Amino acid sequence: MSRRPTSLARRLADGGSVPFVESVQSKAHTSPLLSIGLLVVGAILLVGYLYSNSGGSSSYGEAVSKIGGGISCTQELLRAMPVLKKAYGDSMSKVLHVGPETCSVVSELLKEEDTEVWGMEPYDLDDSTAKCKSLVRKGIVRVADIKFPLPYKAKSFSLIMVSDALDYLSPRYLNKTLPELARVSSNGVVVFTGYPGQQRAKVAELSKFGRPAKLRSSSWWIRYFFQCKLEENESGTKKFEQASEKRSYKPACQVFHLKSLP
Missing domain, CATH: 3.40.50.150 (Vaccinia Virus protein VP39)
Structure with a gap:
């Protein structure tokens, strides 16, 4: 599996190279809610990437069998x-x-x-x-x-x-x-x-x-x-x-x- 979605999620969580995240962190560096929110966004992006890789047409059962x-x-x-x-x-x-x-x-x-x-x-x-x-x-x-x-x-x-x-x-x-x-x-x-x-x-x-x-x-x-x-x-x-x-x-x-x- 490509490492791209994982690294993307990590960058979002860490406020890596995403300009919007950097500007927000500079204003609210200590907010725990922000970190949680970024982790959720990263997870959503990762799931979306996996879904698009499957062509968006595989059934739930097929996805489970492949992941397994x-x-x-x-x-x-x-x-x-x-x-x-x-x-x-x-x-x-x-x-x-x-x-x-x-x-x-x-x-x-x-x-x-x-x-x-x-x-x-x-x-x-x-x-x-x-x-x-x-x-x-x-x-x-x-x-x-x-x-x-x-x-x-x-x-x-x-x-x-x-x-x-x-x-x-x-x-x-x-x-x-x-x-x-x-x-x-x-x-x-x-x-x-x-x-x-x-x-x-x-x-x-x-x-x-x-x-x-x-x-x-x-x-x-x-x-x-x-x-x-x-x-x-x-x-x-x-x-x-x-x-x-x-x-x-x-x-x-x-x-x-x-x-x-x-």
């Missing part, structure tokens, strides 16, 4: 939601999202008319919001370990969306979880996963996830899908790419489109 030093594929899924709606259309009528922060995805989709949505959180919700806890109480969001058979009947949902979940599973569990996701969907599975080299989880989060993220290449995933006898949803892939091009959307995560099991 990593990429959140769940936030990326939210950013891609208009593209997904265009690509999948009626298949978005009954959706299950699987992954951490599922409450944010569910809350967003609940705003849509003619859309039924549920969420599955693979990890504990110790620090969840009141709204998230309400979704759990209502049965809309369920906390469940995805390393075991999913608690749903076959083809319970038209579309399954997965983010920030499969990166933490070893192949031993992936070969069970992936077919399960394809089993409970009727019109496909969309997987958002990190690129190799991306930072996924902060060290403090490792105890929550149980293991560090294992980021795999696209070729690794394609081979693994084949081993699990899962086929690419070519129609979903093509429509997603067309909608992405039309909206000038470039995913920050890998996106895979899979067919449901027959």
Whole structure:
């Protein structure tokens, strides 16, 4: 990050080389309110600089994920939601999202008319919001370990969306979880996963996830899908790419489109 805003804030606070500040300090050198006010101005300028650097268009979730030093594929899924709606259309009528922060995805989709949505959180919700806890109480969001058979009947949902979940599973569990996701969907599975080299989880989060993220290449995933006898949803892939091009959307995560099991 550029040091420019920090030095600017410091100059404002210290009355550095800003003529107006120098003249004011000469008249009211001992005023503590002036120092506090200058610090506030410096902070505002710093925030404004960071916002302008982001282009002024990033969502709060995206900003948090970038400041945290990593990429959140769940936030990326939210950013891609208009593209997904265009690509999948009626298949978005009954959706299950699987992954951490599922409450944010569910809350967003609940705003849509003619859309039924549920969420599955693979990890504990110790620090969840009141709204998230309400979704759990209502049965809309369920906390469940995805390393075991999913608690749903076959083809319970038209579309399954997965983010920030499969990166933490070893192949031993992936070969069970992936077919399960394809089993409970009727019109496909969309997987958002990190690129190799991306930072996924902060060290403090490792105890929550149980293991560090294992980021795999696209070729690794394609081979693994084949081993699990899962086929690419070519129609979903093509429509997603067309909608992405039309909206000038470039995913920050890998996106895979899979067919449901027959």
